Amino acid sequence: MEVVSFQPELAAAFTALNRAWIEQHFHIEAADLKILADPKASIVDLGGQIFFALDGDTPVGTVAAIKGPGHRFELAKMAVAPSHRGRGLGALLGEAVIAWAKEQGAEALFLLTNSSLTGAIRLYERLGFVQRPLPAPTDYARADVYMELPFYRRLS
Numbered sequence: 001m002e003v004v005s006f007q008p009e010l011a012a013a014f015t016a017l018n019r020a021w022i023e024q025h026f027h028i029e030a031a032d033l034k035i036l037a038d039p040k041a042s043i044v045d046l047g048g049q050i051f052f053a054l055d056g057d058t059p060v061g062t063v064a065a066i067k068g069p070g071h072r073f074e075l076a077k078m079a080v081a082p083s084h085r086g087r088g089l090g091a092l093l094g095e096a097v098i099a100w101a102k103e104q105g106a107e108a109l110f111l112l113t114n115s116s117l118t119g120a121i122r123l124y125e126r127l128g129f130v131q132r133p134l135p136a137p138t139d140y141a142r143a144d145v146y147m148e149l150p151f152y153r154r155l156s
Contacts, residue, residue, distance in 0.1 A: 013059035031139035
């Protein structure tokens, strides 16, 4: 498996992988549609990044780092194809976002998820995220868990 950053020819895979998992567990919301309609314009062009796990030339997983307020990024839109779940791709993709965010000088990563996604929550905890109170409002009706991963920077 190889993890690569956004390439325009992978945009359709980002949309397809995310639609599949969202529709499996929830329903597509307006905030999803905005991002999935044009991931380059809504994420990459605004200072974020999208990563893909490739099995050969086939995208089988994806995750985004969306520019948030200040020096913060949101880890969002993580999806792995059912055929490739349980192989550590979520951790690999999460680690790619963490490394990239640190390179960007981020103060923290945050994410929103749903309490029914217990496997995802365990993955985020293994990556170092901790649960915090849910900020209100959020862009997603399904979001009932908020987690953060602060990066402690040295003071000069």
